[in-house]
Amino acid sequence: MTMTMASTRDAPPPRPAPSGEALRLAGLRRDFGGFQALKGLDLEIRPGEFVALLGPSGCGKTTALNCIAGLQPLSAGTISLGDRRIDELPPERRGFGMVFQSYALFPHMNARRNVGFGLAMQRVPRREAEKRIDEALALVRLSAQADKLPGQMSGGQQQRVAIARAIVIRPPVVLMDEPLSNLDAKLRLEMRAEIRRIHEAIGSTTIYVTHDQDEALSMADRIVVMRDGLIRQTGTPEELYERPAHADVAEFMGYRSKLAGRVVSASNGRASVEACGARLEVSVRAPVSPGDPVTLMVRPEDLVAGTSGVVATVRISEYRGRAFFGAAQAIDGTELFFRSDRPVSTGERVTLGARPDQILVFAGSGA
Amino acid sequence: MTAVPAGRPTAVPLRVRLAARGIDGTTMLVVPALLAIVALFVYPFVYGLVLSLQPKVGPFTASYRTFFSDPFLRETVWNTLVLAIPTTLLNILLAVPIAFRVRLMSNQRLLTTILVLPVTLGTVLVAQGLLTYLGPQGWFNRTLLALHVIGAPLKLTNNYWGVFASLVITGFPFTFLLTLSYVSGIDPALEHAAATLGAGAARRFGRIFLPLLVPGLAVTFCLSFVQAFAVFPSAVLLGAPAGSTHVISIAAYQAAFERYDASLGSAIAMVMGAVQLVVVLLALGARSLFYRGPVGGTKG
Numbered sequence: 001m002t003m004t005m006a007s008t009r010d011a012p013p014p015r016p017a018p019s020g021e022a023l024r025l026a027g028l029r030r031d032f033g034g035f036q037a038l039k040g041l042d043l044e045i046r047p048g049e050f051v052a053l054l055g056p057s058g059c060g061k062t063t064a065l066n067c068i069a070g071l072q073p074l075s076a077g078t079i080s081l082g083d084r085r086i087d088e089l090p091p092e093r094r095g096f097g098m099v100f101q102s103y104a105l106f107p108h109m110n111a112r113r114n115v116g117f118g119l120a121m122q123r124v125p126r127r128e129a130e131k132r133i134d135e136a137l138a139l140v141r142l143s144a145q146a147d148k149l150p151g152q153m154s155g156g157q158q159q160r161v162a163i164a165r166a167i168v169i170r171p172p173v174v175l176m177d178e179p180l181s182n183l184d185a186k187l188r189l190e191m192r193a194e195i196r197r198i199h200e201a202i203g204s205t206t207i208y209v210t211h212d213q214d215e216a217l218s219m220a221d222r223i224v225v226m227r228d229g230l231i232r233q234t235g236t237p238e239e240l241y242e243r244p245a246h247a248d249v250a251e252f253m254g255y256r257s258k259l260a261g262r263v264v265s266a267s268n269g270r271a272s273v274e275a276c277g278a279r280l281e282v283s284v285r286a287p288v289s290p291g292d293p294v295t296l297m298v299r300p301e302d303l304v305a306g307t308s309g310v311v312a313t314v315r316i317s318e319y320r321g322r323a324f325f326g327a328a329q330a331i332d333g334t335e336l337f338f339r340s341d342r343p344v345s346t347g348e349r350v351t352l353g354a355r356p357d358q359i360l361v362f363a364g365s366g367a
Numbered sequence: 368m369t370a371v372p373a374g375r376p377t378a379v380p381l382r383v384r385l386a387a388r389g390i391d392g393t394t395m396l397v398v399p400a401l402l403a404i405v406a407l408f409v410y411p412f413v414y415g416l417v418l419s420l421q422p423k424v425g426p427f428t429a430s431y432r433t434f435f436s437d438p439f440l441r442e443t444v445w446n447t448l449v450l451a452i453p454t455t456l457l458n459i460l461l462a463v464p465i466a467f468r469v470r471l472m473s474n475q476r477l478l479t480t481i482l483v484l485p486v487t488l489g490t491v492l493v494a495q496g497l498l499t500y501l502g503p504q505g506w507f508n509r510t511l512l513a514l515h516v517i518g519a520p521l522k523l524t525n526n527y528w529g530v531f532a533s534l535v536i537t538g539f540p541f542t543f544l545l546t547l548s549y550v551s552g553i554d555p556a557l558e559h560a561a562a563t564l565g566a567g568a569a570r571r572f573g574r575i576f577l578p579l580l581v582p583g584l585a586v587t588f589c590l591s592f593v594q595a596f597a598v599f600p601s602a603v604l605l606g607a608p609a610g611s612t613h614v615i616s617i618a619a620y621q622a623a624f625e626r627y628d629a630s631l632g633s634a635i636a637m638v639m640g641a642v643q644l645v646v647v648l649l650a651l652g653a654r655s656l657f658y659r660g661p662v663g664g665t666k667g
C-alpha cells in the first residue's frame with residue numbers, strides 16, 4: 001500500500017468470466033516461514049457446484065480460500081479457471097466474490113453503496129448498476145434496509161449485505177469464509193437455507209469454508225475434509241457421513257465414541273471384536289484377521305442402552321426430546337456417548353450396543 | 368408503632384438520592400484531578416485573562432489595541448500560521464504513506480523507538496544540530512556543492528526554512544505515531560473486501576481508507592498544529608527572530624520579559640489561544656462532514 005498514492009489510475013478489471021468454467025487447484029502450497037499451512041492441495045470444482053471445505057481450525061481451509069481469492073500468495077502450485085491460469089493475478093483482477101467471517105462491510109457506506117461498490121469498480125453504467133443492486137438486495141430480502149449504515153443493522157442483515165455485495169458482480173466463483181460463525185444459532189439455521197437458495201438462484205460456483213459439519217452436510221454438494229494442510233477425504237455429504245475413510249474424518253462426522261479393540265474372529269464381511277471388555281459383532285469392508293488391532297467408532301444415536309454390549313457407568317444424562325443422550329465410562333476408561341429410550345441416571349450401569357453395520361472399523365489402534 | 372406518620376412521604380436519605388444520580392464515595396476520587404485542573408489550568412488562564420484586561424495605561428482593551436495596531440506585533444499571527452500550517456500538513460502527508468507501510472511490518476517497536484528519539488531530545492538540541500548541519504559550512508551544503516548541484520551554499524539557517532526544517536523534524540514523530548494508530552485501527556479485511564470487488568490499490572486508498580481516516584487525520588492535525596503554533600526555541604535559534612520568524616510566542620516573551628508589560632504579554636497569549644482555537648474548530652468542523660463511526664467491518 002505504500003505505492004497507493006503514487007500509483008496511476010487502475011485499469012478497469014476484466015468482466016467476470018462467464019460461469020460454466022471449472023476451477024482447478026493443482027498442488028497448492030503455502031508456507032509461512034517454517035510452517036506449512038497448505039501441503040499440496042489438488043481439487044477440481046465443477047461449474048455451479050457448492051463445495052464445502054471442512055476441517056478443524058488450523059487445518060488450512062481459510063488459507064486455501066485466501067489463496068484462491070488472491071489475498072495470499074502461493075508458495076507453489078497453480079489455480080486455473082477454465083483454461084486460464086489465474087494464480088498470478090491480483091485479487092482485483094480475478095473477479096471472485098468473497099464473503100468474510102467478519103462481514104468486512106464498508107462502515108461509511110450504506111447497504112446500497114456497499115452492494116454497488118463492485119459494480120462501480122467495474123464501471124457498470126449507472127442505470128444498469130441501480131437495477132442490479134435492487135435485484136441483489138431483493139434476493140437477500142433487504143430492500144427495506146437499503147439506506148442503513150452497517151452499524152445500524154443486525155449481524156444477520158450485515159451478513160446478507162455482504163452476500164449481496166459479493167454476488168452482484170456476477171462472479172464465476174463465490175468464496176465464503178465461515179460466514180455464519182458470528183451469528184446466533186437460530187439465525188445460523190435460517191441463513192443456511194438462505195445461502196443455499198441464493199446459490200441455486202445465481203448458479204455460480206460456491207466454495208464455502210466451515211468448521212461446522214452440520215453446515216457442510218446440509219448445504220454442500222460435495223465436502224472436502226481437510227486436516228494439517230492436506231485433503232483427508234472428498235465426497236458427497238452422504239458418502240462422508242456413511243463411509244468416512246479415516247478415523248479422524250469419522251470423528252468429525254459425529255462418530256463420537258471411539259473404542260480400541262482386537263479382532264477375535266473374522267469371516268465374509270463380518271468380524272467379532274473384543275473391546276472394552278465385551279465382544280462386539282461388526283461388519284467390515286476391508287479384510288481383517290484375528291489378532292489385528294482395530295478402532296471401532298459409533299455415533300451417539302446408534303449406541304443404544306440395551307441388553308448386550310459394553311458395560312459402562314453413566315456420567316452424564318440429558319433429555320433431548322424423545323430420547324435421553326448421555327456419556328458413560330467403560331471399565332477401561334473409554335468414554336462412550338449413547339442414546340437411551342428410557343430415563344437413565346448418573347452412576348447407573350448400562351449395557352451399550354449397536355448394530356454391526358452401524359459400527360465403523362478402522363485398522364490400527366487409533367492414535 | 369413504627370408506622371410512618373400519615374401524610375408525610377417516606378424520606379429517602381440524601382445519600383441514596385445522590386447515589387441514584389451516580390454520585391457516591393467513589394466520586395470523590397475525581398477531586399485531586401479536578402484540583403489540579405483548577406490550579407494548573409483554570410486559575411492561570413483566568414489570571415492571564417484578567418491581567419490582559421488591566422493595562423499599565425489606558426482603557427481595559429489597551430493591550431489588545433497595542434497588539435493589533437502595531438504591524439510588527441500583528442504580523443506575528445501570520446508569521447506563525449505560515450510556519451505551523453504548512454509544516455503540520457507536510458508532516459501528515461509524510462506520515463500517511465509511511466504509516467501504511469509500517470502497519471504491515473512486524474518490527475514496529477524498533478521503528479517506533481527510533482522515531483520517538485527526536486521527541487526525547489527536545490527542540491533545543493535539534494535546533495543546535497540543524498544549525499551546524501544546515502549552515503553554510505554544514506554537511507548538507509558541502510555535499511550539494513561537492514555534487515555540483517549548487518554553485519554557492521544555500522541559506523537554510525537564520526531564516527524561515529531553518530525553522531521549517533526544525534518543526535518538521537520535531538513534529539514528525541508525534542504526527543506519525545498518531546497517524547499510525549489511526550491507520551492500524553482500520554480492519555484489514557476491508558481492504559481485502561475492496562480488492563476482491565475489483566478495486567486496485569489507488570481506489571482502495573481513495574474510496575475505503577481515506578474516508579475512514581479523515582476524522583483521525585483531523586484530530587492529528589489539531590494536535591500537531593497546536594504544538595507547532597507554540598514554536599519558540601527553534602524560531603529564535605534557527606530563524607530570524609526579528610524578521611520572518613518573529614512568531615507570536617516570541618512577541619509574548621518580549622512583551623512580558625523584555626518590556627516588562629505583563630498585560631500586553633498576557634493579551635498576546637490570549638490572541639495566540641484564540642487563533643489556535645479558530646483553526647482547531649475549523650478542522651473539527653470539516654471533520655464533522657465525514658463518517659465518524661467505528662472503522663471495523665463488523666458489528667461494533
